[in-house]
Amino acid sequence: MLFKSKFIPLAIALAFAGSASAQEVIKIGHVGPVSGPSAHLGKDNENGAKMAVEELNAKGFKIDGKPVKFVLQLEDDASDPKQGTAVAQKLVDAKVNGVIGHLNSGTSIPASKIYYDAGIPQISPATTQTKYTQQGFNSTFRVVANDAKLGSTLGSYAVGKMGAKKIAVIDDRTAYGQGVADEFIKGAKKALPGVQIVGKEFTNDKATDFNAILTTIKGKNPDLVFFGGMDSVGGPLLRQMKALGIKAKYMGGDGICTEPFAKLAGDAATNGTVICAEAGGVSPEQQKNMDDFVARYKKKYNADVQIYAPYVYDAIMTMATAMADAKSSQPAKYLPFLHKIKYQGVTGLISFDTKGDIKDGALTLYTYTDGKKTKVEVVK
Template sequence: MQFNTKLIPFAIAMAFAGSASAQEIIKIGHVGPVSGPSSHLGKDNENGARMAIEDLNAKNPQINGKPVKFVLQAEDDASDPKQGTTVAQKLVDSHVNGVVGHLNSGTSIPASKIYSDAGIPQVSPATTQTKYTQQGFKTTFRIVANDAKLGGTLGAYAVNKLGAKKIAVIDDRTAYGQGVKDEFVKGATKAKPGVQIVAKEFTTDKATDFNAILTTIKAKNPDLVFFGGMDSVGGPLLRQMKALGINAKYMGGDGLCTDALPRLSGDNAPESVVTCAEAGGVSPELQKNMDDFRARYKKKYNQEVQLYAPYVYDSVMVIAQAMTDAKSSDPAKYLPYLANIKYQGVTGLIAFDSKGDIKDGSLTLFTYRNGVKTKTEVIK
């Protein structure tokens, strides 16, 4: 297998060079929804984890002078909190050395206590709900910006850049959807106190018919609709908005901001309508690394990166780097090194604050041009 060794830091490459005999097996757990409405995002994440594991093992890795082999234990939480805690306990019982995941805040937050109780580090590449890192768990980390930054930035952008004056908000009642919606409202009203939130509606993360709430919203004549939730609901919602003649701008967070949105909305995601944000982003000087990763991913899986595969890749690599620094795969021994990591990854420099949030997290704003997700700007 060929891969770009520039994506693996020199320290890891040197520490991992060695014999493959008498290998210690290091289990990395990954959890995401590989079934259900968000399965395309969960599989994207799992693919990123597998790429990282394969890249590490291709270097014949060593830790503390002893050969090791990284093994991925991938589990499906189906975006369901109950299933999320079940598979979290399964990973604990399997004695994994670290966990990457979950995708959804609603599954990641309850699972985080299980990992904390077991002392197993959890690095999420996608969980944005602020509560995730505010529980006091020393094992909990994320490498993307949280909802306070994501939703707040979108709220300010809606009123200051898009000129929104009358806003309707909808969420899917999940921890993520409600959280990003609440932060959006805070950001919008703080940026322009006179802005009107003319409607507050909610649906579910499995809904398909939005006629009732959209009819209510249409009567309020908003110039912008914000949706807190995933693309599997947000796409059909946009399609039904247009069918009802709601000609408002449409905004959402990272769950909405996928390559699949045009397809899910019936190819109805023109540039003049949609603005969304991804809870991450690279500055221009790091764009080549991201482009190289995306090209490798497409060659390997014959599809484009959907959303967070690069952040999953970096999450695995961050755990591996911490183990290398600690000279141990024992969670109790490498956890302090993970908390103090400084790692230059595909997605940028990764370092954590005292709560486990990424320092100086970026956001990337996107629109859609000719049905293609297109970057507009990166905001620090």
Template structure:
């Protein structure tokens, strides 16, 4: 009987300890496409999240005077809006205390309504469509510049710096691709009202054959082709442009601005052919922080940062900072603090405007030289 009583007491003690431990766990949801054509970017995002959680553990974060452990629940949206909302609901049901993601604007926008209804803060490290933060959801934030700035800046650069006078535009009909293409055209026309738009074509996010639209574009003899979409389509598109003898410059947003583009284009992204922009970037004074992050990433994963890992890292660190400052991981309590946060990240100062967009979002222009993505300049 005495043994049985001790056994029960020990079991209760273990159960209590387990319960107490569970209360000290802060669960963050992370959604990215780790399947489908953008899986290399989704995995890059996951790696950035893992680095952030490891660094938080090493730091020994305390909230409410108690040490806490951050864990990440990873979900795959495959870059598909329907799968994205399913993933979002799964995270809500799991009662996560914050969400980092998604990558694509087409998945981020519908998922954001689900998080908003549940009162869960969401920081996207990648989605650039202006629609995302214009829905007036106080739970929606992003740590990169939106398409108004990205597309508009590229449009002005195309006519002012690259001397483009006859432009053709292709987009993949996604929220991101169509949005950035539209903003590019607005920016080009504003910078030079007389610029000729000699072709507007569209494809889809899984296309592999562009012969019909490129043949039509070739007949218009453009000096620049802008593509709104991701590198998984942009690379093969570049390759087929070269095969058809289209000698125009090629331009795109952050979706094509990856280390993988040269490989995906089979070398068609030759020296000076491509100009693209990342929706983010660091000024000279922040370059060492970014270089250190990239070096740590490469040492840990044996490969270079693809694109979004530093922004995922900063998004998690910013969310954790807000929780520390609010002295609570409850969404309703730390959300107002997050909205007013000033967090110094590896990508720069994270501070949000009333819509949830990052203030003074930077863009980094790149080209490719010798098959290597090469930084041109940072534009604020």
């Protein structure tokens, strides 16, 4: 009679252990502000990263014919440049294979030098400041349009479609806020050389009281106010504009273009008052893919996509595809393949120019209708 042991023979157990240990583990760092005023956006990004990694692992993604396991190392930069560089060094020390992040330009730009020096590819899903990809770093990429395009598009729209002739500009002095405000002014002046910039005021990314600068602006009677900064400041700013009786239209970049903005602004975000632009957007033929992603996200997290989760998801998928193309997860080997990648993601075709900017980056213009963000049009 054959004896059937309930124990796995030692040789077989060792073979299984050897097989398991042989599977390559690929560490991807993700950095975003999951604390501080932009925590809701950072968490949205983090969720997109988790979705991508879980799906890659679930389908048994292979590199050079061998299944690999992706592992996320999640870090919080709290939208703070010093914390951003600290976590960047932490990821370098952990020998991650690649980095997705950061969200804010003010953290991405100083961190990018650290990744470049270590030879680690970085793909930002949200950084829009033009400087980010103009530093001569071959490791730096982004999957959204930059501030030059975003600001110039908004400037042109403000004077062309909204008829603005007297514009006041406020920014929060962050790399993002100041950058997008400067590009907006350039765009408005190019589209209408006679446009008047009647005021340039400054706040900071943690401010809550805007009475002094708004009182100054009210005296100049602008027909449009542009704000460069994030929703946590931009929403209360608009609320206080209304309280002071400033009837100007209100405009901003992707930093204010969120669902929470309407709650922060209260009834000041009335129909047609606000126009904002999101750095990204899909063409009609791509819309089904985006809708499918949004539905999967909603089912998984019981929450709506804020802004950049789909771009984080695509950034990770793009990085993984470059690794597969290179047959290696080693940064030095797959980095050249990122430069020539053509990946069809949920947000559209991802391909980079020589600086690392996405080619043909789209923008989506939105307004707010009954407290809900409503698409106006996609611009390329």
